Amino acid sequence: MPILETRQVSKRFGGLTAVSDVDLSIEPGEIHCLIGPNGAGKSTLFKLIVGTYPPSGGEIRFRDGDITQAKPFARVQRGMSIKMQAPSVFKELRTRQNLHIALQQKFHRQALVDEEERLLALLDLTAHADKAAGLLSHGQQQWLEIGMALALGPELLLLDEPTAGMSPEETFKTGELIKGLNATGMTVLVVEHDMAFIRQIAQRVTVLHLGKVFARGAIDEIVNDPGVIEIYLGKGHGREH
Amino acid sequence: MLRTLKLVNGQQTTGNGKGFWLCFLAVLAAALVYPAFADSYDVGNFCYFLIWVFMALGLSLMWGYGGMLSFGQTFFFGIAGYSYGVLAINFGGGSLTWLALVLAVGIAMVAAIVLGYFMIWGRVGGVFFGIVTLSATLVLAFFLGQTAGPEWRIGPARLNGFNGMKGMDPLTLTWGDEDIFFEGTLLYYLVVALIVLVYLGLRILVNSRFGNVVVAVREDPQRAELLGYDVRKYQLATFAIGSGLAGLSGVLYTSWGQFITPSSVGLPAAAMPIVWVAFSGRSDLTATLVGSFLLLFGFQTLTIYSQQLALVLMGALLLATVMLAPQGFVIGLARLIGRQLGALRAKGRTDGALPDAPAREA
Secondary structure (H helix, E strand, O other): OOOEEEEEEEEEEOOEEEEEEEEEEEOOOOEEEEEOOOOOOHHHHHHHHHOOOOOOEEEEEEOOEEOOOOOHHHHHHOOEEEEOOOOOOOOOOEHHHHHHHHHOOOOOHHHHHHHHHHHHHHOOOHHHOOOEHHHOOHHHHHHHHHHHHHHOOOOEEEEEOOOOOOOHHHHHHHHHHHHHHHHOOOEEEEEOOOHHHHHHHOOEEEEEEOOEEEEEEEHHHHHOOHHHHHHHHOOOOOOOO | OHHHHHOOOOOOOOOOOHHHHHHHHHHHHHHHHHHHHOOHHHHHHHHHHHHHHHHHHHHHHHHHHOOOOOOOHHHHHHHHHHHHHHHHHHHOOOOHHHHHHHHHHHHHHHHHHHHHHHHHHOOOOOHHHHHHHHHHHHHHHHHHHOOOOOOOEEOOEEOOHHHOEEOOOOOEEEEOOEEEEOOHHHHHHHHHHHHHHHHHHHHHHHHOHHHHHHHHHHHOHHHHHOOOOOHHHHHHHHHHHHHHHHHHHHHHHHHHHOEEOHHHOOHHHHHHHHHHHHHHOOOOHHHHHHHHHHHHHHHHHHHHHOHHHHHHHHHHHHHHHHHHOOOOHHHHHHHHHHHHHHHHHHHHHHHHHOOHHHHHHO
16 A cells, blocks of 8 residues: 555646646655656655645545645654745754754653754764754755754655755765665655656656656666656757766 | 753853852842841832733743743733632632632733734734734723722622722632731742742743743744744743733732722733843843842832833833843843953963963973
């Protein structure tokens, strides 16, 4: 049974249909990537799943419950954890405090302190623990936000362009972090357009184009699909980029 | 219980060290012995300044910690003050005035929950939050000014329009056949005790799990929601507590003077808490407590000579705060002193360590 499912989900903004009748199914324990060229509707679909936008039609189910109308906080309480595209950390607060606010949802007393230290070490932020989060580099802020998402102990981790603005080294490290989390049984849905990163992490891929599902399958099938290459790069380009 | 008390120190409050708490105890001791050395007029005046501090602390919680700039502190002050008057008169005074106090603060908090519900669930935020709360304040002040006629009464309690409501008993404790009125020095001690309780209680609150979320909501409401917090409930609770404290000021003010008028609700009065808290440092309870008291003291002293001058000075202070110290003068000064002391301590450690260095090398 899928952990997350969208059934015929649509989103219209006035006369523009950004997402049209999308069926998406995320199986427990997989890393699923949602890709597509600019304007494909990836971020809109992500926001529908997260609850930032209400859908114009269709149904969204999480852990076999209908969450179509649920507020974002209620979805998080059911076991989702979310990292949005732009880094959004509490910039005036210390790095440690950012994690603390997330961790206090599940942990208390010494367990909270221990988990805080573990996450700081995992994210390579121990040296910056008492620095205001706004003073961290862009990549560090991205990691901190991923850390805040992890702090909730989610069953499904939703990441919208987690490597935006990162250096190749930081991107690779983030990929390894995601694979490590997946190895512990965590399901991950990633919206991305960096193909190298997608190859590094993805197990299954759904391609969106013009708001609709264009293709889906294993990563190797998708990257060699001429149709996908064409919509991604336009006619006349090679298969690799 | 002990764990809760430990939250009196934490990341959301400045002044967490031994030195700070020694200063706190010294100031408290001075406040407790003050009536022994001052005449009753000065004690009454000090009591008057302290009464407004609850309102300032409430605004600090809402604005400095929660990011909600409310112009409605005098709205809730007025609601609670008039409610106390109506209830105390209808109860006939005596020990029931304490019930009137509790009910009046409760009524102010219910009003805050109703108004806050429509604003917060209606996603009224930023500057519009200030506009709506100011509008409510002006409407209440205007309404109270129109209640001069004899038809505006609740039981024997007449609202009395611009002349204000009077005739309510102060807070009273009935002991046998004797009524002990909380006036003068007795009221002063009650207010000091309440300030200590409220101040420590708020420190615990802002350093608690609840306080962490309130600060997170101020920083980034969407991020806070994506951590699974229903930010609306936290905002509403913060608004209700902050407004309830304004209500406590209203009740104590009415009990202190045994009157309340619409002018204590209107625009000049509504602007005052903003000036006190902005000047002091909205994001810190201690700065708000100290700064508000000093400003009230200064304002009252100047008012003796010229009320206009005092108002102009308040405006000038607000402008100076916005332009020179947006985080507040008192908190800025406190942090500067803290940094200097820290540097001195570090220098002392370095100086002390120098003679040991060769010995370690040897």
